[in-house]
Amino acid sequence: MSSGPFDPAPFLLEEYLGIWEFQGEHYLTASDAETLTIEELLAFADPDERARFERLPLSYAPTWGGEELRAEIADLYEGLGPEHVLAFAGAEEALFWALQELAGPGDHALVTVPNYQSFETIPLTAGAEVEGIVLDPDAGWEPDIEAIARQMRPDTKLVAVNFPNNPTGAIPSQQTWRALVALCEEHGATLLSDEVYRGLEVDEARRLPQAAESPGSTISLNVMSKSYGLPGLRIGWLATRDRALLERLEKRKHYTSICNATPSEALATIALRNGPAIQRRNRDLIAANLPLFEAAFAAHPEHLEWEAPAGGCVSFPRYLGDDGVEAFCRELVETAGVVFLPASIYTSALGPVPTDRFRIGVGRRDPEAALAALGRFLER
Ligand SMILES: Cc1ncc(COP(=O)(O)O)c(C=O)c1O
Structure with missing residues (x-):
């Protein structure tokens, strides 16, 4: 029997995204693959499934x-x-x-x-x-x-x-x-x-x-x-x-x-x-995106060190600048509208988490404009 209310600590990631997910111009930290619309999803359905959905x-x-x-x-x-x-x-x-x-x-x-x-x-x-x-x-x-x-x-x-x-x-x-x-x-x-x-x-x-x-x-x-x-x-x-x-x-x-x-x-x-077709679409998208991220990072070796994910659509590359990753992410979103998650969001009570990294998302279509905004910010 519980002795008091269930009162978990603030959820750092969800609170940060609560501020920036729908406000930042370039959401380059998405944790999910490219979103399907209802229309795109229903295009996979046969006529019977579609009709049943409409009468649901x-x-x-x-x-x-x-x-x-x-x-x-x-x-x-x-x-x-x-x-x-x-x-x-x-x-x-x-x-x-x-x-x-x-x-x-x-x-x-x-x-x-x-x-x-x-x-x-x-x-x-x-x-x-x-x-x-x-x-x-x-x-x-x-x-x-x-x-x-x-x-x-x-x-x-x-x-x-x-x-x-x-x-x-x-x-x-x-x-x-x-x-x-x-x-x-x-x-x-x-x-x-x-x-x-x-x-x-x-x-x-x-x-x-x-x-x-x-x-x-x-x-x-x-x-x-x-x-x-x-x-x-x-x-x-x-x-x-x-x-x-x-x-x-x-x-x-x-x-x-x-x-x-x-x-x-x-x-x-x-x-x-x-499912297999949808996941293949998303794997292909990630495969097409990874070289774009790699090139954008390689253009700024004094600030960024690329690390590709082995799987999924997020990775945790390094920021090398003297100002530190927290200031970098804050200034980047405030002035260039590019949203990353700084390392502090992943702080753990259970063990060390590197403090010089940030989370990026590689599963969304057309990241070029966001990567260009990142590049302009670093060249400022
Ligand atoms: C590893 C992991 N598990 C679970 C969740 C929660 O997923 P959902 O938003 O679908 O509830 C997330 C969301 O980011 C996640 O990254």
Whole structure:
């Protein structure tokens, strides 16, 4: 029983974007791939699907998520059925409840650092003891399995990771991934894997298996927002063979969104049926963008050091100027309208995060004007 209100620390990234996301002229830090319009998405639908969408009753949906949606999601996972899927309002609602359920008072949890802040703030606020799995740029952001093995304890209940990683774009090797899965299984810890950027690997051979298909207590988190470019749908999900866990979480969802929006469920179903084509579009866009970013950075070697993501559509390159990355990002957005996220947004209570980096987004179409504005700012 909680002793007081659930009062998480301010969400630095969301507060910063609350100011700049819709105000900056050049949003060059987007965490999602190029947004599809409803018209573009419906162009993937066959006439029957389109007609059904137009006649859709704007009723409540089942809390678990509608049958068609959950069947499409389950099809993404070898060996899982619709009963192994619980839909949420975005990935964020899933994180909010799953992290509280899996890491409370008396539990020990390990989470990747740097991270999307929910990863550490939710379990810390819930009263868990949380430690970082620190990704080190000098090790190519590769998790150190031996260090993780040393951090594991008998009370380690949860290991929560995110690959491809926000903000670094890092993907561990297949060998490291297998070792991590085995380590969790050996220690009886639940592995919660945030796979929202899966499908956007620069080299598809580096795509990791989905945790929910792996042995042990494993959960995959995914969403329509990032690799599909459909954040406005607010459709996310957890997939796991642990049906009892999903039943507990479904009861919690009654207190937040109750159910997803029915038009969103229908549109997400259409998108998932065409998922490979949509993700290919986004991978192609990123592949076309990366040389543009690389060239723009190479033109200013005294200020910028490029680092391409291994996957996903964000990366965390370095700023080398004497004024520091915080002043750089502030002045850049205030005078040139280019929005980046400075390193301080990713400050962690759980381990070091480099202080000379900034997050950029590489998944949006036509970044040339924004990169030119960045160039003019640096030449001023
Ligand atoms: C790694 C990661 N997980 C989860 C989320 C939350 O996703 P959503 O906005 O779809 O709820 C984000 C959003 O930026 C993210 O970057």
